[in-house]
Amino acid sequence: MSDLNGKIVLGADQYGKAESRIVRIYRDSPRHEIKDVNVSTCLRGDFAAAYTDGDQSNVLPTDSQKQTAYAFAKQYGIPTIEEYGIRLAEHFVDEIEPVHLARIEIDEYLWERASADGAPHDHTWIRKGQEIRTATITVEGAGADRKVWVVGGLKDLIVLKSTGSEFAGFLVDDYTVLEPTNDRMMATSIVAKWRFVGTDADWDDVYSQVKQLLIEQFAVVQSRALQQTLFRMGEAVLEHFGSIAEIRLSAPNRHHFVHNLAPFGLDNPNEVFNVSDRPYGLIQAVVTRDDAPPAGPAWEQQFGWLA
Structure with missing residues (x-):
């Protein structure tokens, strides 16, 4: 077996915040609504210096990614996990200069309204156990060069x-x-x-x-x-x-x-x-x-x- 002598370089890299659990309650009327999701964010871009030199100047902390996910759940709600994921991914690409690509992976846990006294209750739910709904949204580039991929799933x-x-x-x-x-x-x-x-x-x-x-x-x-x-x-x-x-x-x-x-x-x-x-x-x-x-x-x- 011969030895390899090529220059050692950084290959593909990415980083993000995995599995931020978010429960969003809508209290706009006496009958509340619920969205229960598990959100992972992942960014690619100009981050080589962080790996090779420990230079964090281009690195948005993973905690900031998590806080953005929670803030967006309040500011814009979670009408569907696909819409929420697209908005979140576009934010990272548009607003964080070193980011070239953002991917958002979401699991949604489904709930059904409980009954009390023979009627659906306004603010109590029972976890549905049939399946977990999923979505993966990838946004790359900005403006006319933007590409968006949406993968739904279960x-x-x-x-x-x-x-x-x-x-x-x-x-x-x-x-x-x-x-x-x-x-x-x-x-x-x-x-x-x-x-x-x-x-x-x-x-x-x-x-x-x-x-x-x-x-x-x-x-x-x-x-x-x-x-x-x-x-x-x-x-x-x-x-x-x-x-x-x-x-x-x-x-x-x-x-x-x-x-x-x-x-x-x-x-x-x-x-x-x-x-x-x-x-x-x-x-x-x-x-x-x-x-x-x-x-x-x-x-x-x-x-x-x-x-």
Whole structure:
């Protein structure tokens, strides 16, 4: 093995404030409203001196980024996480001179209004547990050169079907012990992220419809494999929304194995299962259009950047 002798230089760099939890209550009327978000900010720009020389003169403190996120929640509210993220990212690019690119990653925790005495209560909620809504907004440049990428999404959407799934005809080698099946339970926890074309969208409406399309396809597709189901999910979303360029899906198998009850003289026709969460198959796919515009840095998220 030969040694490398090239000059050592700083490569790509970025920094930001991760996971600022913000709860915004709207008290404009007797019936209050709530937004509950987890906000991460990430900046790229002229920061090389901070790394090579410890020179902080171009560095906006991460605490300042956090305080901006809280202040904007008050000043402008959080009508949708996409709108809030765009405003926040544009602020960093426009107002902080060394910043060339800003990316805002947001998780939204959903709440539903509690009932009291048979009616919805004005200021009490119950946390909804179905999924976490997500958005990633990336803004680069200013003026006519500005580019904005918006990625909507969800995670932790747990779904299960008791039939309508099979797995057979797979490649077999010397270490294969899995038996083929034409009737199995299928369960997973869906992560989906979809990249918009432009920023002119009804964010809430698109989100609710995409979620419903994903669930419907999971339910109705006679699945020969989870891979097929993911493609059908993505295909349905792109067919319905011309404003979405691509969708990325990740789904771990949540294995349910028919438990052997024969030692007790009991038949078990796919009724009692043993659930195993590890190890699990991790199925991932990108479903895209062949004319999709370039993604630029849209997918280069803060977490997992070094992966």
